[in-house]
Amino acid sequence: MRKLTPELLDHLPHDDPGALRSRADLRRINFFMGNERWIASMIPAGTRHITEIGAGDGHLLSHLACEFPQAEITAYDLAPRPAHLPLSVKWMQGDLFSQAPPAHGGTLIANLFLHHFSDTQLRDLGEWMRGFDTLVINEPLRARLPLLLGKLATPFVHPITRHDMRVSIEAGFRHGELPAALGLDHLVQECVSWRGSLRIFAQRTNQSANLCSIY
Numbered sequence: 001m002r003k004l005t006p007e008l009l010d011h012l013p014h015d016d017p018g019a020l021r022s023r024a025d026l027r028r029i030n031f032f033m034g035n036e037r038w039i040a041s042m043i044p045a046g047t048r049h050i051t052e053i054g055a056g057d058g059h060l061l062s063h064l065a066c067e068f069p070q071a072e073i074t075a076y077d078l079a080p081r082p083a084h085l086p087l088s089v090k091w092m093q094g095d096l097f098s099q100a101p102p103a104h105g106g107t108l109i110a111n112l113f114l115h116h117f118s119d120t121q122l123r124d125l126g127e128w129m130r131g132f133d134t135l136v137i138n139e140p141l142r143a144r145l146p147l148l149l150g151k152l153a154t155p156f157v158h159p160i161t162r163h164d165m166r167v168s169i170e171a172g173f174r175h176g177e178l179p180a181a182l183g184l185d186h187l188v189q190e191c192v193s194w195r196g197s198l199r200i201f202a203q204r205t206n207q208s209a210n211l212c213s214i215y
């Protein structure tokens with residue numbers, strides 16, 4: 001069963017030195033897990049709108065702004081707009097639950113974000129996502145191996161990351177749980193990676209995708 005414990009990073013000022021160190025750890029963790037490479041590889045070519053929820057330090061969107069120059073990109077996060085973010089990216093600061101989704105649809109991406117929320121909140125987020133044509137979601141897999149990998153990483157990460165990594169995995173998902181909690185009516189494909197990611201690619205149209213690629 002999922003265990004929801006508050007994450008330390010969510011309750012620190014964005015410029016707290018520990019928060020800055022933990023965000024740098026998160027970039028390394030994303031790199032090791034191949035999360036951002038996988039998300040970028042799943043975005044349909046020619047997509048006109050990309051929206052990221054829980055965009056964090058904007059690292060992924062900075063890359064996507066170069067890779068998809070034709071796309072209008074919008075980000076949602078509690079944190080203020082990151083200084084380095086390309087001006088073309090629209091940044092919506094605040095609680096996602098009190099903001100409306102963009103009217104234009106397109107591709108929605110979420111990386112290490114949805115595990116923060118209870119099943120009731122996930123049902124609301126599923127409604128929030130209803131207007132998007134494509135969903136690309138990467139979340140922690142709730143399993144023993146990711147917990148063990150997290151323990152092995154302990155000497156190399158900040159104490160805030162150490163705490164948040166464990167509680168993120170405990171709040172993560174097993175196969176089938178997330179599409180059901182969101183109540184998605186898209187066509188859903190789901191896979192897991194041994195490094196601890198649970199990945200969802202969901203579309204309104206039935207296009208085949210090589211979901212479990214090398215990332």
Ligand SMILES: C[S@@+](CC[C@H](N)C(=O)[O-])C[C@H]1O[C@@H](n2cnc3c(N)ncnc32)[C@H](O)[C@@H]1O
Binds near residue numbers: 010077078095116
């Ligand atoms: C674990 S971080 C992941 C950030 C980024 N996706 C990454 O992989 O580096 C989760 C992010 O969700 C944001 N967040 C948490 N609750 C939120 C909410 N209710 N509304 C908007 N953003 C939220 C936090 O500010 C944080 O940046």
